[in-house]
Amino acid sequence: MRSPVPALLLVALLAAADPALAQGSAEPSWTEVKCARYTKAWTDALARRGQTGLSQDFLDRHRAFLASGCTAPADVCPRSPEEFAMANILTVMAMNAGTASTFPPFKCPNP
Template sequence: MRSGLVYFCAGLALVSPAVAQPAADDWVARKCAMYQAAWSRALAGAGADTVSAAFIAGNNDFIAGGCVERASICPQSPVELDIANALSIALINAGAASTFLPFACPHPEPGAGGWTGPGL
């Protein structure tokens, strides 16, 4: 058993980052495809007229960029929050980390009276 572990570790040492990189790129592409499919279903289910143009544009821009650019899409209505929650659950259930998701809302300034968003 110990010799198997030694051979395994030695094999890992021979794998260069350039060899390992395509798997990571493939995973990002798969997550993005899953996000795009989930976004399309969620938007169709809610109706484009029930969400803001900024929310739609933010999600479309995230997808168009290959889901690799940092995004800060902040849901501003109960419908947008429901969509963001559904997308988050779908992607996390599919194995994506929560850091993959493009949702973030600004923190209120100290003394500004607290958060006025939809309950994030």
């Protein structure tokens, strides 16, 4: 009979090489991938442009969208020229990252 030690050693080495295997986690979903890409776009855009002209409501609603894993309903309504510019930049960045132009959370209520 063979000893189980070599098999256990192989499992331990694989788990050490890839912590995701050790935790039994699966690949991220497409929504998670898109959210990670979009979050990076948001972070990059803020780093380059800053928050000047962005209202607290715009920032708070956007942060809530990100905190939801990008699954909250779209309710970030750009109102100032700077908010419209940010929304346009993020929409293009999201599309460049492989998400649809409908992924970003920008939507204003009907009057």
